Amino acid sequence: MSDLVHNGIAAKLQSLTPARVGLGRTGISLETRDVLEFQLAHARARDAVHARLDVAGLAAAIETTTCSTVLQLHSAAANRVQYLQRPDLGRQLNEASRKLLSAQSSGADLVLIVADGLSSFAIERHVPAVLNELLPRLATTSLAPICIVEQARVAIGDEIGQTLGAQLSIVFIGERPGLSSPDSLGAYITWQPRSGRTDAERVCISNIRTEGLSYTQAASQLERAITQARERRLTGVASHSIPASLPAGEEKL
Structure with a gap:
């Protein structure tokens, strides 16, 4: 490993990825700096899950x-521990949230x-900025109230979208x-969210963050995904087997 560090290969690799490559060694151990940086990264990941x-x-x-x-909703998982242990409960609303949602107008x-x-x-760090970039692009789209759901997983958007009668749903979620x-x-x-949808029936745009996909890029990709969903x-x-647009007069499936 020390040879890699000295000949510059490690430096080239490190310029291409934040992954821990080409780390130096002291004897048979990693250098103290690298050990401490790993422990800090691990602590940040744990905090992100539990916060x-x-x-x-x-x-x-x-x-x-x-x-x-904005509507504030909650999944059927009563707390964070239950949420982590019971993924199924994070995919459905609790009864109070169902009643609140049912009282809203539908058909957006x-x-x-x-x-x-x-x-x-x-x-907390990215959603307000992404929405600020996205919403001006949706001026001709009717929107239901924005729903914030605590202790939730992706599939909870199916129940929400179905209850509101929405044509499309977008679930913004903190990734692992x-x-x-x-x-x-x-x-x-x-498209047409309803209970029972699978992840194979969704489009995913990931890695939206300061070091990844920018807010402007994310909004542009979301706008394109919405347009294609409506066309197809x-x-x-x-959707990958269907053209983005059909010849004039040809009925869509």
């Missing part, structure tokens, strides 16, 4: 940034859902932290 989302603060930030109505083109997922850091990315945000787009009338794996 509770500041729902009220996030709702206020979104309302201020976007002038949108799109519902935007913010779920804490496995990194509340990702949600890595040792170089404790705050990566993902966005899952689903579906999302996910199956």
Whole structure:
């Protein structure tokens, strides 16, 4: 390993990735600096998983940034421990949230859902800025109230979208932290969301963060995914076998 460091190969690799490559050694051990940096990254990843989302603060930030109505919802997982142990409960709303959602008007083109997922850091740091870039691109799209859901997983967007009768749903969710990315945000787009949808029926845009996909790039990709979903009338794996547009007069499937 020391030869790699000395001949510059490690430096070239390190310039291409945040992964831990070409680390130096002291005897048979890693250098103290690298050990401490690994422990810090691991601690940040653990904190991202266990930290509770500041729902009220996030709702206020979104309302201020976007002038949108925000609903605060909760999954059937009562707390973080149960959420981590019971993924199924994170995919469904609790009864109080169902009643609140059922009282809303339905039939919007799109519902935007913010779920804490496995990194509340990702949600708090990136969602307001992404929405600020995205919403001006949706001027002709009717929007349901923005939903913030605590202790939630991606599939909770299916129940929300179905209840609201939305044509499309986008779930912004904190992705599973890595040792170089404790705050990566993902966005899952689903055509005609309803209970029972699978991940194969969604489009995923991931790695939205300062060191990854920029807010402008993410908004552009989301806009394109929404347009294609409407043209093809579906999302996910199956959409790759259908052209983005059909000849005039040809009926869509």
